[in-house]
Amino acid sequence: MPEGPEIRRARDRLAAAIEGRTVQRVDLLLPALKSWNGKFDGCKVESIRSRGKAMLTRFSNGLSIYSHNQLYGRWLVTDAGQLPHTRRQLRLAIHCEHHSALLYSASDIEVWPTEQLDQHPFLQKLGPDVLEPSTSSALIRERLREKRFIGRSLGALLTDQSFVAGLGNYLRCEILHCAGQHPVRRPRDLPDDELKQLAQQILALPRQSYHSGGVTNDLQRAARLMDQAGSFEAARFHVFRRAGLPCYRCGTAIVQIRQGGQGCYLCPTCQPQY
Numbered sequence: 001m002p003e004g005p006e007i008r009r010a011r012d013r014l015a016a017a018i019e020g021r022t023v024q025r026v027d028l029l030l031p032a033l034k035s036w037n038g039k040f041d042g043c044k045v046e047s048i049r050s051r052g053k054a055m056l057t058r059f060s061n062g063l064s065i066y067s068h069n070q071l072y073g074r075w076l077v078t079d080a081g082q083l084p085h086t087r088r089q090l091r092l093a094i095h096c097e098h099h100s101a102l103l104y105s106a107s108d109i110e111v112w113p114t115e116q117l118d119q120h121p122f123l124q125k126l127g128p129d130v131l132e133p134s135t136s137s138a139l140i141r142e143r144l145r146e147k148r149f150i151g152r153s154l155g156a157l158l159t160d161q162s163f164v165a166g167l168g169n170y171l172r173c174e175i176l177h178c179a180g181q182h183p184v185r186r187p188r189d190l191p192d193d194e195l196k197q198l199a200q201q202i203l204a205l206p207r208q209s210y211h212s213g214g215v216t217n218d219l220q221r222a223a224r225l226m227d228q229a230g231s232f233e234a235a236r237f238h239v240f241r242r243a244g245l246p247c248y249r250c251g252t253a254i255v256q257i258r259q260g261g262q263g264c265y266l267c268p269t270c271q272p273q274y
């Protein structure tokens, strides 16, 4: 499932291809949205932004398209009008002069007047975006101490988009590991120095992942592992999907537990429960 860094990289590809460009045609293919077809022809793509895991495409006709990739959605950029051979369902196509932006498989797509977009229920609930430069670790530390968050387990809290926006399961596992925290611990169990360390990792790892194309492991180690094994997937994480393999820090076998409905990977030595 794409998380904040993956959505933002998709945003960058879309923006490079169609931001500022004139729309030749927008195809909204979900039945509930068909009445909007034709309303975008000839206007400009003013901006494309990602917020958490949502994409906001703003047009010069005063309308915006909100889309959320959820589990299966996937954006592709092609030469104008070219549709790839795929069994996926095309749900949204923005055809511009040189390129087309195509969204496959997503079902959460809506058209909103741009001036009302900040009232969108999903966007209203979102906490600060971990990839926004204005989000500071001091702000995250304050939120960890707020009454509504301080008693929640860290494993559940980190993927709650109202706490911070943009984290999914791989980032949750990697952040907890790098901060030395077990997922059942709560912010109120952590002394100040551990809260500070956790807040720093909550921002550092998604930002590294965004800039490195998905690597949360130590970058030098990941480069070495890729040279040796040649597998990006085997090199990119500290603990995620590494159950049974040795922790890079202490050698203990990584385990997987169920937490918040998803598999959480951790090192039982580096991340003690108490």
Ligand SMILES: [Zn+2]
Pocket: 247, 248, 249, 250, 251, 252, 267, 268, 269, 270, 271
């Ligand atoms: Zn360890």
